[in-house]
Amino acid sequence: xxxxxxxxxxxxxxxxxxxxxxxxxxxxxxxxxxxxxxxxxxxxxxxxxxxxxxxxxxxxxxxxxxxxxxxxxxxxxxxxxxxxxxxxxxxxxxxxxxxxxxxxxxxxxxxxxxxxxxxxxxxxxxxxxxxxxxxxxxxxxxxxxxxxxxxxxxxxxxxxxxxxxxxxxxxxxxxxxxxxxxxxxxxxxxxxxxxxxxxxxxxxxxxxxxxxxxxxxxxxxxxxxxxxxxxxxxxxxxxxxxxxxxxxxxxxxxxxxxxxxxxxxxxxxxxxxxxxxxxxxxxxxxxxxxxxxxxxxxxxxxxxxxxxxxxxxxxxxxxxxxxxxxxxxxxxxxxxxxxxxxxxxxxxxxxxxxxxxxxxxxxxxxxxxxxxxxxxxxxxxxxxxxxxxxxxxxxxxxxxxxxxxxxxxxxxxxxxxxxxxxxxxxxxxxxxxxxxxxxxxxxxxxxxxxxxxxxxxxxxxxxxxxxxxxxxxxxxxxxxxxxxxxxxxxxxxxxxxxxxxxxxxxxxxxxxxxxxxxxxxxxxxxxxxxxxxxxxxxxxxxxxxxxxxxxxxxxxxxxxxxxxxxxxxxxxxxxxxxxxxxxxxxxxxxxxxxxxxxxxxxxxxxxxxxxxxxxxxxxxxxxxxxxxxxxxxxxxxxxxxxxxxxxxxxxxxxxxxxxxxxxxxxxxxxxxxxxxxxxxxxxxxxxxxxxxxxxxxxxxxxxxxxxxxxxxxxxxxxxxxxxxxxxxxxxxxxxxxxxxxxxxxxxxxxxxxxxxxxxxxxxxxxxxxxxxxxxxxxxxxxxxxxxxxxxxxxxxxxxxxxxxxxxxxxxxxxxxxxxxxxxxxxxxxxxxxxxxxxxxxxxxxxxx
DNA sequence: ATGGTCACG
DNA sequence: ACGTACGTGACCATT
Numbered sequence: 001x002x003x004x005x006x007x008x009x010x011x012x013x014x015x016x017x018x019x020x021x022x023x024x025x026x027x028x029x030x031x032x033x034x035x036x037x038x039x040x041x042x043x044x045x046x047x048x049x050x051x052x053x054x055x056x057x058x059x060x061x062x063x064x065x066x067x068x069x070x071x072x073x074x075x076x077x078x079x080x081x082x083x084x085x086x087x088x089x090x091x092x093x094x095x096x097x098x099x100x101x102x103x104x105x106x107x108x109x110x111x112x113x114x115x116x117x118x119x120x121x122x123x124x125x126x127x128x129x130x131x132x133x134x135x136x137x138x139x140x141x142x143x144x145x146x147x148x149x150x151x152x153x154x155x156x157x158x159x160x161x162x163x164x165x166x167x168x169x170x171x172x173x174x175x176x177x178x179x180x181x182x183x184x185x186x187x188x189x190x191x192x193x194x195x196x197x198x199x200x201x202x203x204x205x206x207x208x209x210x211x212x213x214x215x216x217x218x219x220x221x222x223x224x225x226x227x228x229x230x231x232x233x234x235x236x237x238x239x240x241x242x243x244x245x246x247x248x249x250x251x252x253x254x255x256x257x258x259x260x261x262x263x264x265x266x267x268x269x270x271x272x273x274x275x276x277x278x279x280x281x282x283x284x285x286x287x288x289x290x291x292x293x294x295x296x297x298x299x300x301x302x303x304x305x306x307x308x309x310x311x312x313x314x315x316x317x318x319x320x321x322x323x324x325x326x327x328x329x330x331x332x333x334x335x336x337x338x339x340x341x342x343x344x345x346x347x348x349x350x351x352x353x354x355x356x357x358x359x360x361x362x363x364x365x366x367x368x369x370x371x372x373x374x375x376x377x378x379x380x381x382x383x384x385x386x387x388x389x390x391x392x393x394x395x396x397x398x399x400x401x402x403x404x405x406x407x408x409x410x411x412x413x414x415x416x417x418x419x420x421x422x423x424x425x426x427x428x429x430x431x432x433x434x435x436x437x438x439x440x441x442x443x444x445x446x447x448x449x450x451x452x453x454x455x456x457x458x459x460x461x462x463x464x465x466x467x468x469x470x471x472x473x474x475x476x477x478x479x480x481x482x483x484x485x486x487x488x489x490x491x492x493x494x495x496x497x498x499x500x501x502x503x504x505x506x507x508x509x510x511x512x513x514x515x516x517x518x519x520x521x522x523x524x525x526x527x528x529x530x531x532x533x534x535x536x537x538x539x540x541x542x543x544x545x546x547x548x549x550x551x552x553x554x555x556x557x558x559x560x561x562x563x564x565x566x567x568x569x570x571x572x573x574x575x576x577x578x579x580x581x582x583x584x585x586x587x588x589x590x591x592x593x594x595x596x597x598x599x600x601x602x603x604x605x606x607x608x609x610x611x612x613x614x615x616x617x618x619x620x621x622x623x624x625x626x627x628x629x630x631x632x633x634x635x636x637x638x639x640x641x642x643x644x645x646x647x648x649x650x651x652x653x654x655x656x657x658x659x660x661x662x663x664x665x666x667x668x669x670x671x672x673x674x675x676x677x678x679x680x681x682x683x684x685x686x687x688x689x690x691x692x693x694x695x696x697x698x699x700x701x702x703x704x705x706x707x708x709x710x711x712x713x714x715x716x717x718x719x720x721x722x723x724x725x726x727x728x729x730x731x732x733x734x735x736x737x738x739x740x741x742x743x744x745x746x747x748x749x750x751x752x753x754x755x756x757x758x759x760x761x762x763x764x765x766x767x768x769x770x771x772x773x774x775x776x777x778x779x780x781x782x783x784x785x786x787x788x789x790x791x792x793x794x795x796x797x798x799x800x801x802x803x804x805x806x807x808x809x810x811x812x813x814x815x816x817x818x819x820x821x822x823x824x825x826x827x828x829x830x831x832x833x834x835x836x837x838x839x840x841x842x843x844x845x846x847x848x
Numbered sequence: 849a850t851g852g853t854c855a856c857g
Numbered sequence: 858a859c860g861t862a863c864g865t866g867a868c869c870a871t872t
Contacts, residue, residue, distance in 0.1 A: 504870055505852055522860095524852070526871090531853065556854060560867055586864060588857085595866045598856035606855075630857090630863095683862065692862030754860065765863040769857095773864095801857045801864085 005121050005261065006051035007114050009132035010058040010102070014038050014091055016133035016150060018084045023755060025746040026279040027392050029733050031083040035091050036280055041131070041150055043286070045159060049129050049148075053121075053261040056095055057113040058088075060104040081751040094278075097270035101261050105254040111136060112249035118145050119250045124258075131159075136182065138167050139248060141175045173207050180213045183242035192245045193238050197231045213239055276405060287411070300422040303343045312341050313350040317357040323429025324363040325400075325421050326351070328372060333425035340422045340429075348373050355380075362432035364400040364424060367581070370460045378453045384428055386452050387435040389582035390444050394744055398582065400424045407431040443740045447774070451739070452581065455777050458784040458796070459579045459589075465795040465807070466574035467596070469565060470612045477609065478562030481554050488551045495544040502551055505530045518542060553603070561600065561609050568594050579799065586766050587741045587773040588801060597800045601848065613844035615807050619794075620840055622813060623847040624820040625803035627835040628653065629772045630685045636830045637738065637767060640717025647832035654678040660714035661707060680711050684718060685768050687761025722764045729763035737770035775828055776802065782823035790815065805844065813840060 017037020024033040046054070092102055103113050111134075118128045118140050128145040130137055141147050147162040167175050184203035186194015198206075206228065210216040216223060216232065217239075223229040232239060267287045275283055303309050316322045316334050323335035331344040332351060355361060355375050363369060366383045375381070385398045388406070395402075404410040404427040412423055439445040493499045496516065500507045509528035513520040521534040532549060539546040568575045575594065583590040591597040599613070600606025615621045631653060635643040646656050658669040658677035669677075676697055683693045694704035712719040729735045729745040736742050743766035747759030776799070783804060784796050794812045798805040804824070808816045817838055824836045841847035 501870080503853095503868090506870075526851070529852085552853080556868080559869080560855070564867070584864065588864060590865055592866065595856085598854090598866065600855060602856080625857095686863040689862055691860075696862075753858095757861070761862065769864060772857095803857080 004127040005053035008056040012133040055261040057110040058104040098266040115248035116252035323425040325424035333421040335425040335429040362428040466576035587770040610845035621847040638721030661710040687764035739774040779827040
């Protein structure tokens, strides 16, 4: 086997990765997508090529660099995106940390470095592979030098391979001739002028026939077409200059020690530290072998002796902090005083006593733990996952291993269960002080202690309670839907003239817009859009579209709700859904298995599903929802006098807004005006844009702009508040709620207009939505605690963002109503009153 | 796994 | 010249 060297065109691969991948940032707000893409590309090609040597070439001067970066950009010369610029030096550091040599030389472009190296290495009997995103490099291909060019289509990246013969096959010219083709046709983005009026077609034709520009000139009189011949004659200077520019230097002068490019282990400790910092979790597995060498052992004792176990528990109750972990049906682990114990067997009572002691318990996913035992108080609990979530709510989800890595710099692999349990307790113990300090520094320790940790137990109670669902009625409802679905199906097939899968947007698009020739609206990436708002425009004119919309509605109800909910009804006749505390970016809860926060209500047919959510015998549902909580919070946060006054006066807020915005007397506001004002109020909360509002109200953008302008004139404090949020987000990188919850907004530093606008809307919306979530969580804790404290039979069973549902014993209805009013309305004291609406009913349908 | 669609606040 | 209202989760078809 000959030795093989891989030469990488650094900037072109980085550039491709940057524009090919969605924006990624790490916790510090550093953009990382180009580096990530570069590395995955590099690993992929290294895997395929298995090179013995590797080196990466970069352009050195800012000028050539920029010029390289925007080859892709059809000659536009915007400055390099800041998000990319900041990644370049880091990329180089990462490569250096991996022990990979970087070559850059003043005055030489990366192309020239690669050209020179490829010739040099080939002459030393190497196989050469050049990885670049730039097709210009094809001129370097030979029988021993292959060019590899990544191409992304349909989300998949393939790396194409070109030896010299592949260039001939695809471009009809040899790699050398490829230079001349390029010189003739020119490349505006690459500053190669080319010969005017000669494009790719003509250029190729000329070079196929005459092999070079020089030879073409030698035969200029016979050259066809005449137009090209004339152009060549006229622009001889341009042609020779272009050729010079298009030719990659193969004799560059720069120092290069082949031995330094020899590949050793690139997954070094230093590289690992960079990967951590950049949060390239997917790539950690590459370091596995290093992990084992580096993983530091902990003092771990496995205890099976009962007497010894009890001693350990006793001691644990006397220390200030214990790290705790539990694995169902297996054992528990305790960590304190630099010692970790894994205790096998059933010690539920001992654990409960420990949890009731003054010792602080550090652990992860305490809600899961509390499914296995009874936890009476949250005052000594510290859930590291929740702490980590508060510090960065944008992360998908945390495991204890993420906390170990981020806070303790401890890389953990897959381990056997015993060890895993021990490391979890170890991590809980050692990360607690760090996380606590972080929370305090971010002004979120109170939010954590007074709101989030108590909520763990509140949610646990709610999940354990579950909600009763009548399986039989649900099935009947499903059958009824199925009947209508079948009828619609036949109708639709008849009108379409064929049978097809109506649920496939792809097939439906073909049937509607090609076979039936209906006018199509917007398109999606994959084809015609068949979204409801598009179809609704056609429904009036084409009956089949109306039927399809109805079909969609019914199948949605059937599959997601009728059939979907049935799967989750337990043996107790109740659904015990999960409520998640660490998912959303704004601080709201989320609900899964099933999602109980999106049960239909807006349409009557769907709303009927709520009839199967029933209170058990001798109980009723008491449902309380906040009235316009987000708008009230907007009044509070913005301190806008007019909005505050409107709420203090208990006015009809949408009507008063309409009166002000449309400049009509309060009593003469038309229903349409009120509806429009309501939409504006909503829009404000979402971070209004004239486009969004115009879509929502089916008005022109101009009109929407006028509405917004008038709105801000009416409520000047709101305008100021929203602007301040964006400003703060830009300055700090995050916005906060009234109770200090943070939402980072990395999008604001994007150079992409869309992303930046999104960041602005997020900055406006998150404090409002987040503060509402904070208040609701406080209220939930108080309501749940009060029900317990008064020893009531009634239980909190659902939360839907601004609504609480209490399964209430018939004798307790009055008490529960009082509790709801007292704790939901008075949970915080703000400059506007909070109000709730309360309804009582046998089922959820009646109680709303 | 991803995108389209649609249910909720 | 672009293409959006904010926050979620489930299902289906398609890759």
